[in-house]
Amino acid sequence: MRIRISLLLKKSKSKNSGKCPVYARCVMDGRRIELSTSILVDVDNWDKTRQEIAGSSHEVRILNNRLLKFVSGIYDIYNQLEAGRDDFDIYTIKEKITGTSSKDYFIELFESVVDSIEKKLGKGYSKGTLKHYKTSLTRLKDFVKEFYFRKDIEIKKVDYTFLSAFDIYLKSKHNIGTNTVWGYHRHVKKVLNDAVSMGLIVRNPYENFKVKRGDANRDFLTLKEIKKIEKKRIQIDRLVIVRDVFVFACYTGLSYSDIAKLSYHHIHKGDDGEDWIIIDRNKTKNRCRIPLLPNALKILRKYKDYAWSESQGLLLPVRSNQKMNAYLKELATICGIKKNLSMHVARHSFATSVTLSNGIPIETVSKMLGHNSLKTTQVYARIVDKKISDDMKELKAIL
Structure with missing residues (x-):
């Protein structure tokens, strides 16, 4: 020893x-x-x-x-x-x-977890994950200070009552939505799991305290709406570029950050002789293998000799995320789309309207999206089922 x-x-x-x-x-x-x-x-x-x-x-x-x-x-x-x-x-x-009795404190442990994540950036953890953990830590500190009048609390005192009070605090004090609250609890639960592994506590209090996760609001475009945007004649160059990047995302399912780094070495010839995108997702590092649909390939060819893309070694001239989303609002107005367009909407549209609605198996879609779990992809399947149900109700009303 x-x-x-x-x-x-x-x-x-x-x-x-x-x-x-x-x-x-x-x-x-x-x-x-x-x-x-x-x-x-x-x-x-x-x-x-x-x-x-x-x-x-x-x-x-x-x-x-x-x-x-x-x-x-x-x-x-x-x-x-x-x-x-x-x-x-x-x-x-x-x-x-x-000179004190041995006590293990929760916020101190949480801080060490945040430090550990910071050291592992790019090795299983993204900057976004670090940011979310830091936000959870801030909320936790504020809660302990306001309800317990101290800077930290012993881990053994983090029990069902503590978690329940924290839950109410988040929902009432900060007026936070169900899924955001669930995210904070997920981080707290992870730290408590670490405490169990370290032998600081015997059981995780979340075994008895359950947090419900709401259905995420995943807006998506129908195939008809995607085509409408794709074929719209636009006179403003910056909006043409943004439209093309958005449509490319609709036909590949790639996120903004993955499209922004997309380069020539991500394009490969498959065993079928077709062009594929093979890329490790920024967020999860999971490898995505996506056969290129003709519509997406057409956009890549359009920008093949584009000066900006050529000089950077990238395939598409992607603007900053902030500008992309701002310009997409303009694009929606021009195209007569009443939905709030974003790069997330493009990814959701690929999952629902482009693939699942056209009979692509959910396991295949999950692989192309780079999801860690099939459960994540099943959210899109439920959306498709609801759309089918709504369409059938309209048909029944007519009949």
């Missing part, structure tokens, strides 16, 4: 001055604690590799000596406990250093 100690900068606890506290991370028997050294450092001055403050000034040497003494103090306590006869664990060491 050995202890491993490393020094790290806690960016999630940065102060108004911009400086961040240095923490000592101690790991023993698969369990971990983090102890504040009470030393603040500018991010640019921290040497992550050497685990010390960069520089050679008198002040830097003093601070680095303090860090060494802090780590040595932990090892001293560990060695004393190791030499004794009584059993001890990582939390015993924490008690000795802090």
Whole structure:
């Protein structure tokens, strides 16, 4: 049984001055604690590799000596406990250093999860995921401060009552929708699962507290509406480009971020002799294999020699997401489409009107969309079923 100690900068606890506290991370028997050294450092001055403050000034040497003494103090306590006869664990060491009984705090653990996600960006986690976790952490901090009048709460006190109060707080205080609330709970549940894995709690309180997820509002275009936009004569060049990118998304199911990075090396000849898009999704890193429909291929050929695309090595001249969505509103007006167009709508339209409604198996659609689970794709199948039901009701009314 050995202890491993490393020094790290806690960016999630940065102060108004911009400086961040240095923490000592101690790991023993698969369990971990983090102890504040009470030393603040500018991010640019921290040497992550050497685990010390960069520089050679008198002040830097003093601070680095303090860090060494802090780590040595932990090892001293560990060695004393190791030499004794009584059993001890990582939390015993924490008690000795802090002079308090061993308590594990929830927000502190949540912050460590956020730190971990930040370090894994591009390796299973996206910037969007990190942003969502940080928002959940902010909501949680505000809740604990307002309802418990403190900055943190012991993990063992996060129970059914806590989760119920947090749920009500989100819905009433912030007037947040059902699915957004579900997203916050999903993050909290994940952190509590980590707490169970670390042996900090025995059971996750979400075993008894259930959160309902509402049906997402997934607007989509009918095939007739897609054709209407596709064939519309437009005189404004910027809207022509935006229209083409949007229609391309309708025929491929690719998201905005995936189309924005689409380049020549994503196009491959399949065993069937046809052109395919093979690309790893930005969001999930799942590989999508999409046979190119003639309509989509026609758009790619149109922009083959387009100066901007050629210089960037990209296939389509994609504007910023903000501009795309703003221009799509103009496009909707020009085309007489009363739906709120967005790049998400294009992806939803591919799933519903282009594929599922035309008999493409849901398993195939799920693969092309790069979904992690078939359950995600089944949402679109339910939408198609509802459309069929509504159409049949209209027919019954006529008959």
